[in-house]
Amino acid sequence: MDKMPAWADAVLVPLISILLAAILSAIVILAIGENPVDAFKLMVDGALMRSSGWGYTLYYTTNFIFTGLCVAVAFHAKMFNIGGEGQAMIGGLGVALACLFIPFPHWSVALFVAMLAGGAFGAAWALIPSYLQAKRGSHIVITTIMFNFIAAAVLNYVLVNLLRPTGAMDPATATFPAATHLPTFQDMFAPEGSRLFRGSPANVTFFLAVLACIGFWFLIWRTKLGYEIRAFGHSESAAKYAGISPVRITIVSMLISGGLAGLMALNTTMGEAERLVLNATEGAGFIGIAVALMGRSHPVGVFLAALLFGFLYQGGAELALWTNIPRELITVIQALVILFTGALDNMVRMPLEKLFLGMRRNGQKG
Amino acid sequence: MTDTAPAIELKGISKAFGPVQANKDISIRVMPGTIHGIIGENGAGKSTLMSILYGFYKADAGEIWIQGKKTEIPDSQAAISAGIGMVFQHFKLVQNFTVLENVILGAEDGPMLRPSLARARGVLKQLSEEYELSVDPDQLIENLSVGHQQRVEILKALYRQADILILDEPTGVLTPAEADHLFRILDNLRAEGKTIVLITHKLREIMEITDTVSVMRRGEMTATVKTAETSPEQLAELMVGRKVLLRVDKEPAKPGAPILQVDTLRHVDRHGVERLKGVSLEVKAGEILGIAGVAGNGQSELLEVLGGYADASGTVRVNGTEIDLTGRRSDGQSRRARGIAHVPEDRQTEGLIMPYTAWENTVFGYHRDPRYQSGLLMNNALIKDEAQDKMTRYDVRPPNPNLAARNFSGGNQQKIVLAREIERDPDILLIGQPTRGVDIGAIEFIHQEIVRLRDQGKAILLVSVELDEILSLSDRIAVMFDGRIMGERLPSETDQTELGLLMAGVTERPDKPLIEAVDAQLEAKEAREAEQHD
Structure with missing residues (x-):
């Protein structure tokens, strides 16, 4: 018998976690002499009440969907991929190379090819840690963390020494050719002269992220491969018994994971900056861990959690812009949400389970 | 305190875990100087009851009386000071400590170890002479056989001056000869006035050693009877709640052509220890070859390789x-x-x-079958339909294919595995511990299915540590010891004693007492293994 109904597990636990994080954040804001209610209003106003706010929120959401799915697929195979950040960086390199060196006739072709390039580069960056895990038993957590640093160093070198246009002062590539520029929400939805989504970076990649969620669901719950990934994740010894190769599943699921992280670069590099900059990922690879944890590694959960973090990012930026609340404090608020939804999950879950068991027992008596 | 005060008296003990009522209003009286058996199927609540007595769980209701006094047992420390000792199914020993160090662990006299060790050495010597509990006090636990490790557990309890000893499934890991020796120890303890509670699911042990026996079913105590006045059949009926067939009904086998031929199979595990040392055997169509042996002598590895x-x-x-055996x-x-279909041990x-x-x-394991695919996706509708059908035919309860496997009882889980493997119509069925953790009612069904499959002309390789199961199911018996087949016997021409000796590596009936011959063999095996580890 499961300890509590599925809806409570999927909805109630994260909601209470967010509430606790919000209360603690409010206390912190009070402590520095600001009004938490006003701060919250400002966040909602800036992130959700205006179309341009939504444009930013959904832009961040797109990033977090990709990195969240990246972590989630590895979770299903019981691996902790901390390397989403590095895989996304290298994915960005793939996207940049495709955009810079292939003359594309139309953005749709460019998007398709860049998708393959970004995915392949991201996957390749996950290949080495997964091979080491599968064949040599080197723990994937350690190797993927290390590979984040290596990725940053590689990107730094490539940008500064190889791809930087002569005369440019910042470590970034040249701006991509106009044919590779992706349509933004403004391009797609705003009629001539309208202010809808004006100046905001959300672009067509968002729909790709939604497609990725749907594809993810089919992959994990409807295909042979997903069946094997989940089986391996639940019990390696059982997988061996069934003739599912642990080496194969470890490598394949990490390739998918790295590929998803690589796709994130479409949004940041091709969709927003339209060139590859050094810090394109902005920690989204790490936020993906929180998103996957909070979303229970399910695409619907990942989507909703990504939306929440998108809101926190955009709302946080608004706070920093309009109030005296320092930028660092916004990071604290985001960290509190991660802490409560990710790390302290059981703190909320266990009392809830007790509560439900108690209710059920009383129900039986009465 | 009067002479007639029971050593243990439980009055109306109840305990619930969530919606599950593990113990319901249980009362028993165990008289001092007796061996009291508690028998019941898995999940009947035996272990919960003993955990309450040993202070691991707190009862929701009820009282515990020890030696005529009402006693609160909030933790195991309180149980120990009340004179209760427990020998768990899985031993709680520190592997790289010596016997002596394990015995004093948690019962040291002071901050310095030396005086405690010296005192313990004296007590241990006396105890071993008194109760045939001989173990070398300076040996490391990891170098001892399971039988000896169990003796250390008993010594630990006695060292803490336990008058009441609870043993949870003590014979699960022992050879028959070791089990006999354990029973002699228990006999001696009883003669000295100790009270023993023996938890088991083996009817034979209950009949052999206990004075009284309590039967538990679904959290309730269904009966407490004098062992002399009952029979295995009656106990089985009390456990299950209906009449059960204890013997397997089968015709003599009609073996056909050899289907599975194994020749000089060797396997070295990850730690470099050779687990199979040249195993050869043959299983013919329409016969059941039973592999007997104490757990850990290569049977598991044989199944894994095959x-x-x-x-x-x-x-x-x-x-x-x-x-191919590699690659x-x-x-x-x-x-x-x-x-080759395989019902694994675990x-x-x-x-x-x-x-x-x-x-x-x-x-x-069969999920890649093209039958279960439709395009890129799996054909879940078909799989569900077939599952429903299989579950009905194999009497899986509840017959709901949407429930998670962990929500089924052990017996019903095993039926799901059996249905999956048998329905593929294999030539060979490998089956390990088919009835481990399975309730008696389901055992009957599983045994009948195995025999039915044999009668269809399949070759069946059965591995079990339950000698009774091997004897009643097999058409031929091979005994494994230390990675080798020690010999083959026909069930009609052998008995528990002979098989027990083979299981300990003794191939000829010795002149000296059995237990000494067995001990000598086991010690030789330990010495060999210790050498391999170095």
Whole structure:
């Protein structure tokens, strides 16, 4: 018998976690002499009440969907991929190379090819840690963390020494050719002269992220491969018994994971900056861990959690812009949400389970 | 305190875990100087009851009286000071400590170890003479056989001056000769006035050693009877709640051509220890070959190699064709393609994915069959339909394919595995511990299915540590010890004693007392293993 109904597990636990994080954040804001209610209003106003706010929120959401799915697929195979950040960086390199060196006739072709390039580069960056895990038993957590640093160093070198246009002062590539520029929400939805989504970076990649969620669901719950990934994740010894190769599943699921992280670069590099900059990922690879944890590694959960973090990012930026609340404090608020939804999950879950068991027992008596 | 005060008296003990009532209003009286058996199926509540007595759980209701005094037992420390000692099924010993160090662990006299060790040495010497509990006090636990480790557990309890000793499934890991020796120890303890509670699911042990026996079913105490006035059949009926067939009904086998031929199979495990040392055997169509042996003598590895998930050298032929034992074409998938079905020893970590639904589990290992695919996706509708049908025919309860495997009882989980493997119509069925953790009612069904499969002309390799099961099911018996087959016997021409000796590596009936011969063999084996480890 499961300890509590599925809806409570999927909805109630994260909601209470967010509430606790919000209360603690409010206390912190009070402590520095600001009004938490006003701060919250400002966040909602800036992130959700205006179309341009939504444009930013959904832009961040797109990033977090990709990195969240990246972590989630590895979770299903019981691996902790901390390397989403590095895989996304290298994915960005793939996207940049495709955009810079292939003359594309139309953005749709460019998007398709860049998708393959970004995915392949991201996957390749996950290949080495997964091979080491599968064949040599080197723990994937350690190797993927290390590979984040290596990725940053590689990107730094490539940008500064190889791809930087002569005369440019910042470590970034040249701006991509106009044919590779992706349509933004403004391009797609705003009629001539309208202010809808004006100046905001959300672009067509968002729909790709939604497609990725749907594809993810089919992959994990409807295909042979997903069946094997989940089986391996639940019990390696059982997988061996069934003739599912642990080496194969470890490598394949990490390739998918790295590929998803690589796709994130479409949004940041091709969709927003339209060139590859050094810090394109902005920690989204790490936020993906929180998103996957909070979303229970399910695409619907990942989507909703990504939306929440998108809101926190955009709302946080608004706070920093309009109030005296320092930028660092916004990071604290985001960290509190991660802490409560990710790390302290059981703190909320266990009392809830007790509560439900108690209710059920009383129900039986009465 | 009067002479007639019971050593243990439980009055109306109840305990619930969530919606599950593990113990319901249980009352028993155990008189001092007796051996009291508690028998019941898995999940009947035996272990919960003993955990309450030993202070691991707090009862929701009820009282505990020890030696005529009402006693509160909030933790195991209180149980120990009340004179209760417990020998767990899985020993709680520090592997790289000596016997002596383990005995004083938690019962040291002061901050310095030396005086405690010296005192313990004296007490241990006296105890071992008194109760035939001889163990070398300076030996490391990891170098001792399970039988000896169990003695250390008993010594630990006695060292803490336990008057009441609770043993949880003590014979599960012992050879029959070791079990006999354990019973002699218990006999001696009883003669000295100790009170013993023996928890077991083996009817034979209850009949052999206990004075009184309590039967538990679904959290309730269904009866307490004098052992002399009952019979195994009656106890089984009390446990299950209906009449059960204890013997397997089967016709003599009609063996056909050899289906599975194994020749000089060797397997070295990850730690470099040779687990199979040249095993040769043959299983014919329409016969059951039973592999007897104490757990850990290579039977598990034999199944793993044949099942395709451990590498080996030697040759294995299926229907006359040799199969790969290493490399890419040696895995569970290729074995299944050769018509080898496998019901693994541990259904919870191998045979089933516990969080998967029953229907997902009914294709586990066969999920790549093109039959179950439709395009890129799996044909879940078909799998569910077939699962429903299989579950009905194999009497899985509840017959709901959408429940997760972990929500079924042990017996019903085993039926799901059996249904999956048998329904593929294999030539060979490997089956390990078919009835471990399975309730008596389901045992009957599982045994009948195995015999039915044999009568269809399948070759069946049965591995079990339950000698009774081996004797009643097998058409031929091979005994494994230390990675080798010690000999083959026909069930009609052998008995528990002979098989027990073979299981300890003794091939000829010795002149000296059995236990000494067994001990000598086991010690020789330990010495060899210790050498390999170095």
